[in-house]
Amino acid sequence: MTKLDLEGVTVWRIGGDEYTREDLRKMDPVCLRALFRERIHHTVEVEIYPIMLGRKKMPENFGYQAELLIEVCNERGFNLEDDDFQWGLKYIELARRLRAGANIEIDDQLPVAFTDDEMKVVRKLLWARRSVRDWVPNRPIPDEIVEQLLEAGRAAPNGCNLDIVRFIVIKDKKRAKWVWSDIPTPMNQCVLIVICYDARVYETVGHDKLVSHNQGYDAAAAGDHMCLMAHALGLGAVWLTCTEKTAANFQKKYGLPEYIKPAMHIAFGWTAIASIKSGRMPLKEMIIA
Ligand SMILES: Cc1cc2nc3c(=O)[nH]c(=O)nc-3n(C[C@H](O)[C@H](O)[C@H](O)COP(=O)(O)O)c2cc1C
Known part of the structure; x- marks a missing residue:
């Protein structure tokens, strides 16, 4: 994979400023890690399925904010083996493949009703x-x-x-x-x-x-x-x-x-005494429209 040019890429703060690479380098680690998850969620996870289903066009620079964040997180010594980073990396990889024009499939199963x-x-x-x-x-x-x-x-x-x-x-x-x-x-x-x-x-x-x-x-x-x-x-x-x-x-x-x-x-x-389970009002009273 050729190295991506992330020069000038910034990370958006919803409703506000944008963070540069330098801002991310200085950011509190808890906040940086949360921002990584949030950007994966909003800029890749939420977007990718409509793109795969052909309902949406791939945005320009799809996944670039996530790329910048993972670079800085890596640089700052986070353990990328952790569950949240591994999850984010899967999306980063899918976005890379989409940008390269590849067809992608998700290696997971549709939910099945319980027995x-x-x-x-x-x-x-x-x-x-x-x-x-x-x-x-x-x-x-x-x-x-x-x-x-x-x-x-x-x-x-x-x-x-x-x-x-x-x-x-x-x-x-x-x-x-x-x-x-x-x-x-x-x-x-x-x-x-x-x-x-x-x-x-x-x-x-x-x-x-x-x-x-x-x-x-x-x-x-x-x-x-x-x-x-x-x-x-x-x-x-x-x-x-x-x-x-x-x-x-x-x-x-x-x-x-x-x-x-x-x-x-x-x-x-550990429960000391058996108690009567509370009752609920009927469902039809709870559905107001
Ligand atoms: C937001 C919330 C606050 C609650 N606060 C208290 C509380 O301060 N003291 C208490 O004894 N039970 C508290 N409960 C438990 C409720 O009284 C209990 O969930 C309700 O009576 C229904 O009974 P159940 O949990 O046995 O189904 C609270 C439950 C919720 C969801």
Whole structure:
């Protein structure tokens, strides 16, 4: 592959300025990496399928912003073996082949509907999960289980693949006191996971003024995945509301940087008592149009 001339190529910031190679060289690494994912998403991933289906013409310099970003990320020593870079590199390669006039195919399968048995498991997960507020005392939650909960959060959808969600695992009494809750969360019964987001990323890509609320949605999507995983692992979990004031209090007491915003927290433990699963209003009442 001949080396691409990226002289003069800039990386767009949605609704704002453009970043030059020099800007990228100086950018905070967390923000640079997020910008890489966002640019892959918006300039290649979203564009490439309509192009492949013949519904859209390939834009001029298709994939160039991604090329510049991967060059700088490589230069700055990121581990390009990581999942997010590998994902981005697949798109970069596809864009290269399209630019070279090659026909491309995606080496993956179309989704197939689940079997009846698989659907039973899915329904069981969705409809049997419930909020649990009473946990068995002195039965620890192994680290491997905590990791599975966090991995479930990591798998959740997130706005523009920016990966802004951050986790804080709390197992000690002192820190647990900094997390406000309307129910007792004794540390000999549960683990608290505070779901935060890194607000610098939205400023970097220009989403802060456009879709700021998506930051909370990202945290919520991660939280929901974690609650479902907890249920599948036989744990009981409850999502706990965090007001702006209690979030600010936690942020200060924990000594978090200003840009790490606590969004919500969840308590996880081994269920102490069987509880009645909540009911929902009829679907027809929920469909308003
Ligand atoms: C945004 C949100 C905030 C919540 N906050 C609290 C809370 O502060 N305290 C609590 O005990 N439960 C809280 N819950 C759990 C709800 O009370 C619970 O999901 C609801 O009653 C339905 O019951 P289920 O989860 O058992 O299906 C919250 C749930 C959500 C989605």
